[in-house]
Amino acid sequence: MTYIAKPKLHHPSLQPNALGFTRRDYEGRISTLCAGCGHDSISAAIVQACYELSIEPHRVAKMSGIGCSSKTPDYFLGQAHGFNSVHGRMPSVLTGAAMANRDLLYLGVSGDGDSASIGLGQFAHALRRGVNMVYICENNGVYGLTKGQFSATADQGAKSKSGEVHVDSAIDLISMALLLGASYVARSFSGDKKQLVPLIKGAIRHKGAAILDVISPCVTFNNHLGSTKSFDYVREHDEAVNAVDFVPAKKEITADYEPGTTELVRQHDGSYLKLSKLRPDYDTSDRIAAxxxxxxxxxxxxxxxxxxxxxxxxxxxxxxxxxxxxxxxxLTEKELCPGAKALEVVNGEYR
Amino acid sequence: MRAIAGQPLAATNDFVVKFANINGSGSASANELFARSILRMGVPVASRNIFPSNIQGLPTWYEVRVSGEGWLGRRGGVDFMVALNPQTFDKDMASLEPGGYLLYDSTKPIPPEKFRLDITVLPIPLTEICNKAYADPRQRQLFKNIVYVGALTSLLGMDLEAVKWLIAEQFETKQKLLAPNIQALGFGYEYARDKLKDRCKLKVKRQDKVGERIFIQGNNAAALGCVWAGATVCAWYPITPSTSLAENFNRHASRFRIDPVSKKKNFAFLQAEDEIAAIGMVVGASWNGARAFTATSGPGISLMSEIFGFAYYAEVPAVVFDVQRGGPSTGMPTRTQQSDLLLAAYASHGDTKHVLLFPEDPHECFDFAVAAFDLAERLQTPVFVMMDLDIGMNDWLVEPLAWDDTRRYDRGKVLSAEELEAGKTFGRYLDVDGDAVPYRTIPGTHPSQGAYFTRGSSHDAYARYSEEGATYIAGMQRLLRKFETAKCLVPKPVVREADQKARFGVIYYGSTAVAMNEAVAVLEKKGLPLDLMRVRAFPFNDEVEAFIAAHEQVFVIEQNRDAQLMKLIVGECAIDPAKFLPILHFDGTPITARFIIKEIATRAGLAEAEAQEAAQ
Known part of the structure; x- marks a missing residue:
């Protein structure tokens, strides 16, 4: 068999959340990605975020496209329905699912090939429609499953493992998302769990299109010198504009922050995003300035x-x-079907 | 109707009027008014809009066949031409039958030698009449159309009151426009009555042949079917000739599907960025337990193909309306064909097959729309309703749409939270009932039971990824068995046997039916008995094979070049192609009874002269 089920053994010391679920209840099958893959860290961050928010696992729909990143929904939230669609078309499938049932949490996981190349159109349109979703692009600048070709997010001048230099301009999904009208836009790094988990939590609680571009180094094909998406490169060039803390709706906000350096953003559901400003001049509400x-x-x-x-x-x-x-x-026949009498009225209008 | 050499055509309730107009001149509603007025006199009509892929300026025609006998197909030929387009004037005149009539705008007279000698010319100074009566240039143009309808009312001996009544209904909410329209109608009526008295021997006489029937376009009827079938999600991309199906759904749903308390919509209507996204949304919504559909045409089917394969393999319901047009490529977007059969039947890479339905008219578009949702959910697979431009965009006279209030939707095999709680075994692709149709669960149903991973990659009976040969084969074989189950569920063919033993069988489908009905009546009078079978679905029921086996030779009548239905039958039923005699009409216009009569008569061995005569 080519799938691996995780044994259902719970360590007695695991802490349950408000719903009585432990962190293990948010896990999925064992990952088949390369050891050390950034994507696995993102899966772990999703597990952590859902656990901390006490999300009911079965009320999540996990949607993905094709690629290494798109395999990951199998590796978290085992009690949630998953949908591994075709290449680049996750956004439309997710949109349709969201139209059918507005009450689930839609978690779209995609990669840079899936989102920035074959699926760029669908990426754009799902954002401009404001589909209520968390869209995570696990961005490594490279095609992993076909062994190391550049993707459209690879930086101009970046070097491939075989020494080839990328000459085309890079697509920046975050700048595009801002232009397209996404209402929650974040970028993070798979190696920075402290930053990533609260960003995911904020995205989950956001109403509207939330996009997270998560740089997630490919340890096998894009982690060398000359790559601009390697662990070392990202660590050296990472410039965080703020540190986010997620404050749930029920928790009382105490004035333990210094005005000017900390900002509270109240989201639609009453929860807060507590932003510690690392760049005092940065304003998260100014799209043009961003x-x-x-x-x-x-x-x-x-x-x-x-x-x-x-x-x-x-x-x-x-x-x-x-x-x-x-x-x-x-909805059932009762709400949906206008019935025989109404049809008779309609017939009368075509005589 | 028989033409007597040198004499003007004379007929009552049996002739063809064609309007030659310029696109964008406002003629469409006037022409439709003419057709509906005849219906109000109890006389059946078949109308067809022949239009270019253009908004303004190119030639457009509207053909009205008046048939007291109730033949609703195109007959072929024109008896009365309303020639209002100088660009096509010569061609339009040339297309008239000998003894036919030509009405034209004589404001600027055309020299007599320009006219055929074997026709009756009916000059009316339309522009002059309108210029005299109206100052506004737009009114001058628009009312010209009503003036010629007035003239036709007089020339054809129609009921002036019936026309006025219809105009009154049309402008019920725009009273300001009522009086000027009635006035324009009068201008034309009086001119023809006074100046062209007794010049036309084609007449409409009141009958009682229309009954309760309605006059409706297939796209509209299919859209109503979607509303009555409980479709809640429509994702689509504009493409001729399917656009009005989606737009009509939105219109009807906005009327019948508003939540009485919140006033919000119990449906979602979304114009996607392309056809790929449209079908992606349909599949996502269906997977999530809503009834969802898209409407498109051939180019859209091509684009959607990858996701059709996904839905076939992952077993997700989807309803697709393919309003076929002339292909290949952009082809003839505003002309009709039945040329997407093979594409739709096997759409997508790998071994795939899809369920197709072939409605014959707008009435069946409604019924099959409803059936398509039941079938898609029962079989958990895409179902295609194969319409065409002729049915979709023309008004057809059909039996009223009907609904049985005791009818319940068949939502297929969906496990509820209670069933899952009771410990019912769940394997997403497990054949529990032996009909090869598995059970599915809707996301969010149960906290710990029934979750599965939907994927287009090879999977086992529990939806787990697997590349094991035996597992893969078991899944693919089950899908074949599911297709066998589909055979018993799809609409059966309609068979009509001749009174006497027939050597030949005839297979046809979709919009060909109306022309075929007429053709067979004529051919039987000529002494050629024919057994008919109207195929209504793919996969083919056993009746299809039995019908073919029972005949020496079988004509297959299609509106495409490649005999696509024949090929589908040959391949799927393993029948010798030599058994079939394909008759193919694919110039983009709807097939005519005359064409079918001539082809069958000739190939069935009726003498040439007889065949020619039969076709008249």
């Missing part, structure tokens, strides 16, 4: 991470479509 900031720092070779932009009261797809609050997939 774009300029990204471009300036990118030109200097810096990789801007943290919460880049958030519009906490953004409208989502269902607001745009005007769909009813009851999930469409729960």
């Amino acid at each position: 774009l300029a900031y990204l471009q300036e720092h990118q030109a200097q070779g810096e990789l801007v991470t943290g919460l880049i932009y958030v519009a906490p009261e953004a409208a989502d797809l269902h607001d745009h479509l005007g769909t009813a609050d009851t999930p469409l997939n729960t």
